[in-house]
Amino acid sequence: MKKSVKIAVAVGVTVAILGPLAYFWQRSLVPSTYDMAEMGYPDYGGGQQAGHVHGGAGSISVASLTGPSTGDPDVAVTLTARTEKDGRYTLNGQTPGPEIRAKKGQLVQVTLINDNVTDGVTLHWHGVDVPNAEDGVAGMTQDAVQPGHSFVYRFVAQDAGTYWYHSHQVSHEQVKNGLFGAFVVSEPVFSEGIDEVVEVHTYDGRRTINGTAGESPLPARPRQLVRARVINTDAGPLRAWVSGAPYRVVAIDGRDVHGPTDISDKSVTVTAGGRVDLEFTMPASGAARVDAGAGAALAAGGLSATAEPKTVVDFLTYGTKAPIGFDPAKANRNFDYRIGRKAGFLDGKPGLWWSVNGHLFPDVPMFMVTVGDIVRMTISNNSGEVHPMHLHGHHAVVLSRNGVAATGSPWWFDSLDVGDGETYEIAFVADNPGIWVDHCHNLKHAADGLLAHLAYTGVTTPYKIGDVAGNQPE
The missing domain is CATH 2.60.40.420 (Cupredoxins -  blue copper proteins)
Structure with a gap:
């Protein structure tokens, strides 16, 4: 074969291979600015x-799809976002950010101030079915709040339940490194007992509850009703369970479970971003614990840690139809x-x-x-x-x-x-x-x-x- 023919064949093969690759490469490019x-x-x-x-x-x-623009808020909170020297992000100097509580039907107003987060910040109200303009997604429902600027979120807390808030700007970095917090909406009349947030997050490879690694105290008295609101702020699923007393799953993602039944020697799966509310009565001994795996727990009465139960509650069959x-x-x-x-x-x-x-x-x-x-x-x-x-x-x-x-x-x-x-x-x-x-x-x-x-x-x-x-x- 002549050299010129060989070159032509080689060029043709190269074009046949690189041509489609160039086409798909070109199609994959995302504009620097787009709707x-x-x-x-x-x-x-x-x-x-x-x-x-x-x-x-x-x-x-x-x-235009905003919450109420007028009226005095029932709950008013200001959150200031900062980048700290260790690279973590904080809200009002802490991570997790402050726990926000409201009652069903109340008007909530949260003012987000960006002190020095160079990428900008937002707040998404995870699980709260807010009006679209209050959803906190940068580039979709608002612009990211730049350093030295602020943004006000206003919405009515329409549904009682366990929720959380987090940044939705460069979210895979900002949430992992601390820009989040718990948001709880309760019924107008509180039930008896104690109501505990169990906000689970992993910092630098250590699983924490409410920012603390290992065991934290569960402040409950014998025979007192306990509601443990487990919030998974990590990227993957976790298992949670109660030791020392039977428990019930009373809510999933802020919605009540109909006809919950007692559970023993089983755990529940809490989806990344999801919430599961566990309810139980403290035993007369005063010894019980809520575990979230990897040694993270709320514990009372000196009850020792137990192995994770091998059986998992199936939400497909748990409770009764409604x-x-x-x-x-x-x-x-x-x-x-x-x-x-x-x-x-x-x-x-x-x-x-x-x-x-x-x-x-x-x-x-x-x-x-x-x-x-x-x-x-x-x-x-x-x-x-x-x-x-x-x-x-x-x-x-x-x-x-x-x-x-x-x-x-x-x-x-x-x-x-x-x-x-x-x-x-x-x-x-x-x-x-x-x-x-x-x-x-x-x-x-x-x-x-x-x-x-x-x-x-x-x-x-x-x-x-x-x-x-x-x-x-x-």
């Missing part, structure tokens, strides 16, 4: 396709959220990335709904890892897992572990207009592309990822 609502593609779930997230005449801006308030069989939107892994480019970087419905970010679905829609979604995971899926602004109910129907109390959630090889069918009513993140709450996974959005037709956002505010929500 998240314009990324990916709309998925109408088989429902009406009239309208689009980009709106037009009569469209609604996220910025009405959910709508009929999932009448769903007019049916979505698939298939989680996988795929080789390719993400913003020009080659690797093995998380995929949604076979696509890599930013070519991911925008799940389109209108107010009043009944939505069914099938979430499946074949990625090799567990993913704690978190939908902002809504609570959904589990219908089935791996084809097995739920038979216990309605399992309402905003954060759900979907294990490798698992499939969940869930349902909810679209009743909170806006553009909402639906992502993995292992926040590094979200930063690596495991996120989509739920968007109401006709809603737009004036905010941009990047931009002068440097918005980077994940």
Whole structure:
């Protein structure tokens, strides 16, 4: 073969190989500034396709979907975010940040001040179904608050329950390093007993409860009712249990469990981002403990640590059935959220990335709904890892897992572990207009592309990822 022919063949082979790679590399590039609502593609779930997230005449801006603008707040808090010398972040000089408590129906006002966090900060009210403009997602519902600036969140605490707040700007770094705190909404009339937050977070490889490693005192008297609000602020699931007394799971993700029964010698799984409320009566001996694994516990009466129970409570069957308030069989939107892994480019970087419905970010679905829609979604995971899926602004109910129907109390959630090889069918009513993140709450996974959005037709956002505010929500 002539040398010129060999060169031509080599060039042709090179073009055949590099041409497609260059095409996919180019497609993967994410602009330095972009409107998240314009990324990916709309998925109408088989429902009406009239309208689009980009709106037009009569469209609604996220910025207008606020909480009450007038009226004196019942709960007013100021939180000042700082970067400390050791690299941790604090709110009012502490991490976790201050515990905020309100009663159901109260108007809450939180003023966030950024002292010196150079990347900017926000506050997302995790599990609280706030109006969209109060959701705290940089580049979607607001601009990140830059050093020397502030932002005011105002919303009514509509649902009693256990929640938490955290930054949603560079969240995979800021949450891990301290920008979070507990938020508890109680019924207007308190029940008897003690009410303890058990906020679990790992700092530098050490698991803590309310910022303290090892055992902390459980301030309960014999025969006193205890409510332990376990909050998982880490990136992966944890197991929690009570020793020394039978206990009940009385709430999951801020929603009451119907007909809870006594549990002994079993643990519960608390999803990353999720909350589980445990209730028990202190024994006459005064000795009991709430364990969160890795030596982190609240303990009273000198009760020694016990091994983690081998059996785990299954929320699919726990408790007793009750009405959910709508009929999932009448769903007019049916979505698939298939989680996988795929080789390719993400913003020009080659690797093995998380995929949604076979696509890599930013070519991911925008799940389109209108107010009043009944939505069914099938979430499946074949990625090799567990993913704690978190939908902002809504609570959904589990219908089935791996084809097995739920038979216990309605399992309402905003954060759900979907294990490798698992499939969940869930349902909810679209009743909170806006553009909402639906992502993995292992926040590094979200930063690596495991996120989509739920968007109401006709809603737009004036905010941009990047931009002068440097918005980077994940």
